[in-house]
Amino acid sequence: MPERPIDEAFVRQLLKVGLVTDQQLEDARLARAKRHTPVPLAQVLVERGVLTHSQRENIERKLENRRDEAKRLGPYRLLKKLGEGGMGAVYLAEGPLTSKARVALKVLPKSAAKEVDSLQRFLREVDSARRLDHPNIVRASGGGEDRGYHYYAMEFVEGETLGDRLRRQDVFPPDEATRVVLQIARGLAYAHAQGVIHRDIKPDNIILSLDGVAKILDMGLSKNMEGDLAYRTTTGVMVGTPHYIAPEQARADQDIDGRADIYGLGATYYHLVTGETPYQGSTAVEVIAQHLNKQLPDPRDVRDGIPDGVVHVLRRMMAKEREDRYADGRALIADLEVVLQGRVPDSQALEASRSTVAQPLPKEARERFRAVRRRRRPLQPSSRRPLWIAGAVAGLVLLLVGMSWRPAPPPRVEPKPPEVAADNTLKLDLGGGVSMQFIEVKPGSYLRGSDQPPGKEPWEVDARPPHPVKISRSFHLGKTEVTRRQFAAFVQDKGYRTEAEVLGSAWGRRPDGSWEDIPGNTWRSPAGFEPSEDDPVVCVTWIDATRFCAWLSEKTKREARLPYEAEWEYACRAETRGPWASGDTEASLGEYAWTLHNASSRTQRVGGKKPNAWGFHDMHGNVWEWCYDWSALYPRGEVVDPRGPNEGERRVMRGGAWYLEPVLCRSSTRALFGPSNRYTSVGFRVALP
Numbered sequence: 004m005p006e007r008p009i010d011e012a013f014v015r016q017l018l019k020v021g022l023v024t025d026q027q028l029e030d031a032r033l034a035r036a037k038r039h040t041p042v043p044l045a046q047v048l049v050e051r052g053v054l055t056h057s058q059r060e061n062i063e064r065k066l067e068n069r070r071d072e073a074k075r076l077g078p079y080r081l082l083k084k085l086g087e088g089g090m091g092a093v094y095l096a097e098g099p100l101t102s103k104a105r106v107a108l109k110v111l112p113k114s115a116a117k118e119v120d121s122l123q124r125f126l127r128e129v130d131s132a133r134r135l136d137h138p139n140i141v142r143a144s145g146g147g148e149d150r151g152y153h154y155y156a157m158e159f160v161e162g163e164t165l166g167d168r169l170r171r172q173d174v175f176p177p178d179e180a181t182r183v184v185l186q187i188a189r190g191l192a193y194a195h196a197q198g199v200i201h202r203d204i205k206p207d208n209i210i211l212s213l214d215g216v217a218k219i220l221d222m223g224l225s226k227n228m229e230g231d232l233a234y235r236t237t238t239g240v241m242v243g244t245p246h247y248i249a250p251e252q253a254r255a256d257q258d259i260d261g262r263a264d265i266y267g268l269g270a271t272y273y274h275l276v277t278g279e280t281p282y283q284g285s286t287a288v289e290v291i292a293q294h295l296n297k298q299l300p301d302p303r304d305v306r307d308g309i310p311d312g313v314v315h316v317l318r319r320m321m322a323k324e325r326e327d328r329y330a331d332g333r334a335l336i337a338d339l340e341v342v343l344q345g346r347v348p349d350s351q352a353l354e355a356s357r358s359t360v361a362q363p364l365p366k367e368a369r370e371r372f373r374a375v376r377r378r379r380r381p382l383q384p385s386s387r388r389p390l391w392i393a394g395a396v397a398g399l400v401l402l403l404v405g406m407s408w409r410p411a412p413p414p415r416v417e418p419k420p421p422e423v424a425a426d427n428t429l430k431l432d433l434g435g436g437v438s439m440q441f442i443e444v445k446p447g448s449y450l451r452g453s454d455q456p457p458g459k460e461p462w463e464v465d466a467r468p469p470h471p472v473k474i475s476r477s478f479h480l481g482k483t484e485v486t487r488r489q490f491a492a493f494v495q496d497k498g499y500r501t502e503a504e505v506l507g508s509a510w511g512r513r514p515d516g517s518w519e520d521i522p523g524n525t526w527r528s529p530a531g532f533e534p535s536e537d538d539p540v541v542c543v544t545w546i547d548a549t550r551f552c553a554w555l556s557e558k559t560k561r562e563a564r565l566p567y568e569a570e571w572e573y574a575c576r577a578e579t580r581g582p583w584a585s586g587d588t589e590a591s592l593g594e595y596a597w598t599l600h601n602a603s604s605r606t607q608r609v610g611g612k613k614p615n616a617w618g619f620h621d622m623h624g625n626v627w628e629w630c631y632d633w634s635a636l637y638p639r640g641e642v643v644d645p646r647g648p649n650e651g652e653r654r655v656m657r658g659g660a661w662y663l664e665p666v667l668c669r670s671s672t673r674a675l676f677g678p679s680n681r682y683t684s685v686g687f688r689v690a691l692p
Contacts, residue, residue, distance in 0.1 A: 192332025245294075
């Protein structure tokens with residue numbers, strides 16, 4: 004029987020201090036082997052009189068102290084390794100006993116610490132990171148040295164990098180991409196004001212927390228613009244990642260400044276909205292040469308639904324000459340905020356000839372361009388193989404940090420055109436016999452909100468004061484909530500994994516009415532009940548819902564998104580003014596909604612109850628429905644096409660759910676949840692602008 008690790012350590016210590024002989028150990032092993040149940044070797048030695056209880060306890064205590072010491076660095080207790088790179092490993096660690104807060108601990112290997120250049124670079128990294136304190140930069144705190152290991156602690160962020168997200172679902176909706184880029188632009192503007200540039204902005208160096216906050220990772224390549232020459236780029240040496248590198252970095256210019264970061268962020272923005280890595284090639288040299296000499300296709304030629312404002316900003320961010328880019332982060336931030344309002348910035352447009360981003364193609368040429376791209380055989384490098392420089396570019400020795408890249412997507416079958424019925428309902432084909440129905444909502448006005456104060460539920464938000472709202476443009480809204488069958492078509496087509504699947508759990512309701520984060524609770528198998536394929540999909544986050552909308556837009560060539568809160572209530576009320584679209588009393592709701600009184604503590608098939616006056620099913624009850632908006636208090640007075648603020652912490656949900664009393668499923672009821680919250684009571688409905 005092989006020796007267990009604890010026994011091996013115990014035996015080594017016994018032999019070291021001379022408490023046993025080899026023969027005594029061999030006899031104890033033979034005696035243990037004859038037993039029917041395994042026991043520690045130490046126990047056998049005590050039973051045979053070779054050791055006393057006191058000797059065993061002293062040795063085991065000493066070994067335990069050594070194991071604890073091996074798991075600690077300074078005041079930090081190591082929990083698990085998160086990753087490893089050329090400049091050391093990163094561990095999830097528990098902070099000092101006074102706080103026990105979890106941190107990410109970056110540790111320099113002993114071998115690297117013996118090299119003067121590596122140690123100085125690591126210490127500069129610590130210095131730069133600790134000087135930066137901004138919500139969009141991963142914060143650094145304490146650092147030190149213990150037993151020859153140099154380390155420093157960083158903020159631990161639960162979430163995933165943009166690179167990981169792109170590997171999951173290829174593309175970001177333009178609005179979400181703009182919000183992420185705006186946050187990173189704020190972080191960069193702050194860092195640049197402190198005299199620090201990053202030099203390697205890319206999707207893998209940006210992490211998106213579970214609450215939707217984007218943060219810059221890895222200041223390891225940062226450069227102090229006001230420090231000594233140790234921080235400066237060595238003549239003839241380039242540092243950066245090929246796909247996102249600024250032309251001046253590719254040339255290994257010595258006077259790199261913050262505009263290189265703006266270019267890298269622009270290349271990241273391009274990747275987010277198009278789903279394609281900026282430039283492709285089999286070697287780093289080939290990719291870098293394209294940054295210097297070739298233009299990228301206009302994003303609107305690659306994918307439909309990308310606003311003109313996005314391209315306006317991208318073209319300047321990715322100008323070939325840095326003098327043509329935004330002078331600093333503040334100007335970029337101002338333009339991005341305008342883009343989020345659905346407008347093109349007033350700043351002067353940059354000529355396409357001066358940018359990496361080309362002029363858009365005429366319509367006929369665009370269709371030919373896309374047809375060629377669909378037929379082109381995609382390159383298939385390893386998804387984790389870095390691109391390394393081999394040789395020289397323009398007489399320079401180029402040192403690169405490798406970057407994995409994604410091949411071009413395979414050709415897709417063109418979707419069937421939407422079917423429009425006589426009553427203006429719209430049917431979109433999802434493939435495989437699965438479709439979605441939408442009903443047109445005409446422009447109009449209504450009284451939004453309620454004069455009733457919110458109840459005691461922690462998620463409920465004030466729906467006061469009642470105020471007139473005008474919807475100025477027609478839109479289509481899903482006739483029902485998105486079903487499990489429809490969501491499965493998306494998952495199968497994209498290979499998508501929801502946040503609950505990635506994280507391994509979601510919140511579910513126990514029989515006693517309490518809610519708990521339950522392992523294995525996902526849209527595929529919700530905890531507590533077995534739904535049909537035509538039940539609404541649940542355990543989906545706001546982020547999952549927007550991914551579905553992005554896929555639907557791509558598949559059907561029809562822009563899709565979550566409804567705005569004002570649109571949702573307008574369609575729910577359907578020209579009614581009472582608490583529910585069914586009438587003024589709870590008794591009337593039973594024929595229209597699944598609530599606590601009739602849903603049997605679970606979701607029910609969509610469309611199983613009567614629709615409201617405009618034909619929409621399940622606007623009350625069944626599942627909560629995500630809206631696009633960030634939360635905000637209602638204004639006073641009339642508003643036209645209101646939308647939530649540009650950023651926030653929680654998103655709006657409407658409609659109530661199967662576990663709630665009817666009073667909490669009113670037309671005006673508002674709930675607020677973080678965009679990554681996932682529950683067996685939460686789904687969504689899709690809007691087509």
